[in-house]
Amino acid sequence: MRGHLEARGKDVWRAKVFLGRDDATGRQRYLTRTIHGTKRQAEAVVNQLIVEAGQGSHLEAGATVADLSQRWMALAGANLSPTTSHEYRRLLDRQILPSLGTRKVRTLRAADLDLFYATLQKRGGTGGGPLSAQSVHHTHALIRRLLNQAVKWGWCVTNPATQASPPKVLRHELHLPTPKDVMALLRAANDFDPDIGCFLRLAAITGARRGELCALRWTDLDLHGGLLSISRSIVDGRTDSLIEKDTKTHSSRKLTLDDQTKGVLEELRSRHLERAAACSVSLPASAFVFSDSPDGKVPWRPARMTRAFEHLCETVGLSGVRLHDLRHFAATRMLVAGVPIKTVSGRLGHANAATTLNVYAHFLETSDAEAAKVLSDILSEPEISPTT
16 A cells, blocks of 8 residues: 655645555556645655555445445345335335435435435335335435434434435325124134134234234144243245344233133134144144144245235225234234233334324224213212102
């Protein structure tokens, strides 16, 4: 590594450190800096630049958004679920890098991001069509996360994404199935396949996510004590594989089961034991609760359950309802019934009660109105019948 000084005027110097040749173009590369001061001061700067070049620190100053995303994905990938990693890569390749990839991280400003978001809304969708505000927000969230890391690494002083103004996302009111709808779905599921009926009952009773239910093993169930433990989830891999991982919030939870649900699970286990015996195999304690294999070693696919649910909705004439809405059904029914928000949050596996409050604020208002009426009835003066 070598460097030298060039005089640029009275007490003005240009320091240059040779970095070698560019692999792609063959051109010589230099790290340069202008110094105002004495020659001795300029020589000290040259020595410092040589040290920085040797350590690779000079790369930070010229690092682009593409450099940042590549390094961050390499480091964070191990902690991301396969679906999240795939979605981040999709957003980077299709939206972020084509427009911002060559921008230096340290020169990025909130105004640049606002212009980028506006462009996405106009023509960032499929075929150059508009992109929804919600999709733009997903892109903004990733950019903000990337730039947060850049601040931690010292690549930039502040995160411009915190000052940007992505488009407002209108909250969509939840249109959930009624108890009558859910009962119709459960009856249709039991007629079609009792195992699927058991799966949907657990979804409606516990509010668990579909991947969490697919990951259940018999060791997670205490049917005698009426407890269910949720600590893992199943996700569909990109190569038709199934991946078992921890829950979305990286924490486990124990849920109490009602007597009827315990009975449904006991019947499910009896069917699986009979199937295993008929195939001359054993059903280990660690077998998956929802599995088509006689030994219970292969769990159901989450995507398969979504398709089965859609088929059942068509059967009972129910439109606009998703499998995930059974989770919302469980949450809202608990809230309207007056179950404490902390209990509901814990049962759903939310990171904190604030998440529950944010998602189900509309239903909390309904519950609050009912609470006001209850208190009003308690404190109302009794009517005095006129004497005759």
